[in-house]
Amino acid sequence: MPLIEFSDKGLCCPQGQFYIDPWKPVDKALITHGHSDHARWGSQSYLCHSFTKPILQLRLGDNPYQTVEWGETIFMNGVKISFHPAGHVIGSSQIRLEYNGEVWVVSGDYKVVNDGLSGQFEAVRCNTFITESTFGLPIYKWKSPEQINKDIQSWIQQNTADKKTSVITAYSLGKAQRVIQAIAEVTEKIYVHGAIYNVHEALLKAGWKLPTVHRVTYETTKEELAGSVVVAPPSADGSSWMKRFPNYVVGVCSGWMQVRGNARRRNVDAGFAMSDHADWPGLLQAVKATGAEKVFVTHGFQATFSRYLNELGIEAGEVKTEYGNDEEEGLTPSAAGIEDVEKLAEDE
Template identity: 50%
Template sequence: MEKSLLQFTPKGIYCPEGDFYIDPWWPVDKAIITHAHSDHARRGMTSYISTPITAALMRARISADINVHPLEYGESILINGLRVSLHPAGHIPGSAQVRIEKNGYVAVASGDYKVQADGISTPLEPIRCHEFVTESTFGLPSFRWAAQDEVLTDIIKWWQANAEVEKNSVLIAYALGKAQRLIKPLSENGRIIVHGAVYSMNQALSNAGVQVPLGERISEVTNKKDFKGMLVVAPPSAIGTPWLKRFQPYSLGIASGWMAIRGIRRRRAADVGFVLSDHADWSGLLSTIQETGAHRIYVTHGYSDIFARFLCEQGYDARQVETRFTGEAEEIDLPVIQEDTQSD
């Protein structure tokens, strides 16, 4: 097997021959960004390369003045003789895998990804390669996701039951990706109030050409009688804030893959948990790795040690790669149970 095209350094994933980083943790000259969550897209880079949607989101989240080169899915560029292209990851709108090729040898860094179609993101495109960097946020056999339509049906039933007793329904979901995934189909069932952070991301995505309802802000609700039976979509940071208290009485629900773990809902003081994740479950991770055809697998995030050991038992050359940081995108329940070190 040829020497790896990738190195794992204190600044993040590095391609020495191309002299660029993928989702670096510290400021570098050239950064290729897989998606716009803040644990992958950080400020301070001299230049960025990303999909157009991620570029628009980074301009909204980091600065309008960043130097970013948009690259469409499947479009390739040459960087120091290496052919580099971006391909759909299915994680959130604009998310991408980074494909690097030299003399027919291919490395792929997947960023975060999911197998389920969500109605707003370009579906995952498994890429044939020799070495593959995979996340393992939910890399345990106990994590297996139900179909999205089943989860949406449960949310609608909960919302309707609350409305019948004049309660609002507060649904906690990350502001970028999860919120839009929920708002788009649920908006057909009634009025949805959104937190300012969610509204900002809806607006940025809409401006980038992603079709998602903006939702209503609380300032747009003029009739206080309307404050009964509504669905409110807000990020985890809104829990316990004065902004949320104005919707009382309400039932609190959380949409997260971590709701599959017994006890987390109670620790987050939620009335109900909906198991819905923007990451691949156990079977999704395994099927994606198999479809890549890669033998050398680098495992990051989450249950990386356990998942890497399992892959080795299956005959892969798999190794755990420790990461320096995780951030707000890795996000929803773990301020209580794991110091905010996992995503949902």
């Protein structure tokens, strides 16, 4: 019997009698991180990393939460469990399972480059590795976090010189915190949407040291906002909420901005290919570092990535899940401006 079965409720460990990131209510849910496609309401109990708990409390309300630290070992019905850094967002973890000498790792979402907030991805040796492939095409190769920050800062400084308000869209958990840290180096006038403010406050109360931000409210005047930087979730773009800003320009932080022309197609002024997911080299690096003989690909460009792994001699297959449909980067290829997936894969 495999350590993980792919059920209609999520990733089930039958020996341990628990689920990992279930999309339907279960008795015991182990959670890799706080994004909405991995952490859902309704389960009887939750186990997560201690950094993830305040996010779950914010998004799911009061529940029986149990927390662990990275590398701490616990047992459930004889299954040895430990959480390890995934580097995706604050608190994001890979979950290692061991039973009768067999080791599986469920990675959730991850990136291998340290962004300074989310922790350094830890390669965990295993027999079977369950991976995402959100950006599982060879065209996706990110700049360093430092270079992306400089690009954003230069754009803001030019907008300020032009007396324009800079509005940057970034997912409320993950990129928003990275963006705010980059912005704080060039301005103190940082305003945020309520969704981002709520996450910001939850993290501050949990002890994270983050720059000072101001929530945009109905009382916030246009004079205050003039020449400022505003961080908002992608859902705010094009909404009536945006109309309050004077003389503003919009920049999008998303891995999809790697594809030339996406900023133009989405009718925004600038695009920054900042992602909390691994790029193509990062995905390959992570898979190879595990030493896994078998890989399951849960979401993203599953067919392309799993086929490539098989060509490398690593047994890989696709599995259907409900991951990858969070607010920000769970777009379909066509919605991301990618019409010919196979051609993009072959062009590299």
